Amino acid sequence: MAELDDMLRPFVDARRHSDAPDFISETWRSGSTLLEDWGERDTLGMVTGMFFAGSDTTMHTLSNAFVLLLTNDELIQRVRTGGDDTIERFAEEALRLHGAVQFRLRKVNHDTEIGGVHIGKDETVMNLHAAANRDPGQFAHPGSVVLDRQSPKRPQDHLAFSFGPRSCAGAALARAEVQETVRAVLEWFPDIALADTAEPIGPYTGYALRSYSRVETTFTAQHERGAGLAS
Template identity: 30%
Template sequence: MTEQTTGRDYAPPAALSEHVGKHPGEPNVMEPELLADPFAGYGALRERGPVLRGRYLDDTPVWLVTRFEEVRSVLRDQRFVNSVTSVPGYGGDDPRARLLDTLGFPEHMRPYMLGSILDTDPPDHTRLRRLVSRAFTARRMLDLRPRVEQIADELLDGLPEQAEDGVVDLVERYAYPLPVTVICELVGIPEAVRPRWREWSGDLVSMRPDRIGTAVPAMVEHIHELIAERRSSPADDLVSALVQAHDEGGRLSDNEMVTLVLTLVLAGHETTANLIANGAEALLAHPAQLRLLRDDPGLWPRAVHELMRWCGPVHATQLRYATEDVELGGVRISKGEAVQPMLVGANFDPRHYAEPDRLDVTRQPQGRAEDHVGFGHGMHYCLGATLARQEGEVALAKLFARHPDLSPGVPPGELRREPVPGFWRLASLPLRLSGS
């Protein structure tokens, strides 16, 4: 087991957990042990082999890829696609549609969920990524940094008055509001609606059909209203740029435009918020590492990479499907079969890292090199990785500089994590502020 704080009091959705244990020898991603402590659970699976037969959320067969080299291989190998409909000759049902039914997605909302940039393959993926990538260039992110710093400062200014008996929930008051504000400003979501996006995001991550069935139509309706507004009154934001691409060049359909906005806003804050919260918890639990950062703030960029490896929020990618028979890790993957790269297994692989269980903020190479798969790899590498790293660096550096005596507000064993397979997500992070 790693040094991580494990989850407690989880309650997986019944429709997804009823299959657990039905296939002995085939690990199910909904197993309580894997949800509660994915570091130890997937670590044990990794040592059984690089590619293992398992079961996905809805109990369909899947090959779990557990080791660093094999995970990177899948992510950069174009013989593995994100949509099973891209497999030559495939004529069956889309398994993603079955999962959406189980999770309570209304049928008329399916096109918005199945056509996202995360689910497409070339040439559609290339076209969609090109349309939005200019908003996330390194230069644009550098220009955005002063605004990120300003937002962080404003949120930190308000923390003391939001504390109760000196304790504040960092997730609710800082880790989420910062990236939500940044991505909403970039995309063009009005300030008055941003708290609703935070709620909608929580509804989706909950995996509860009753909440999802209400949240998805509300998000889609809001995006349609926003598109209509920007069509009549353009602004300097991504929604206006997408409207222009749709209206003038025909490079974007109506559904694609809505789906892009939906995906960018959700992915643009959910991952970063949990990186900030997980990172704060990890550094408080490792005071020697925090001391290194206090003594040398120049280490923060490398530290954020290490935090993304050690306690990053994304533990698994979406399913990939083999377009032909592929040999991987000594296992034959047949055409059409699903594989799931387990990032948490790869990021702790002792074949690639010395002492992988140890948090070491000096571990990652200096400069732009990235020796982990926390943001993925290959053509589907996280579009907003540069922004996420910048937000994580700014948020954590400013937090610990402003509150040098910051300490946990509850014992580590009382921290609760959401039982979401593939994610490492704190429900809350009570912290005691300095001078409170």
């Protein structure tokens, strides 16, 4: 983090008094309305937070999505041949089952009751998205990829991006990145598969952001962009 701060600090400092519409300039202008002593440290925190929110989370989710595909021959065939709608539905199931963010902490604004449990003002609640996304009361076959899922209302009804006023600002971009990456890889590498020598896929790694560890694959590039790549 210190190295990243050092890399970004010149850009942050250069826009301290900027009236441009970019994110860093907007952060400087808006910060003082939130905290009287808003400064460089706060702006750096916003910038690095947005950087990780837009990179690490998508990377971990993509890793999990490809583990789902590469360990299920029937699923990868359906996604490969099912068209855009199937890819979009698969992306939602990957986000529901193996979204990178497993939990979120929230501070309670006022005394309330959830599920018969009293929660006092200013107490901290840990929302377990991973558990909620596998709630059998909301999702039939909660631990499986169901490409024609209809409940509760639509495939997007999960908590991978949180919910309400604190929903992920980059949800639409993240969805597009997952969909386009799955589409491109299956097009460019139509025979991609787990390597015969691959070690058993281990458990999740990480804490706040989680994904499966590295897996080994074989493939033959079939797309012009993949020309020259070896199996």
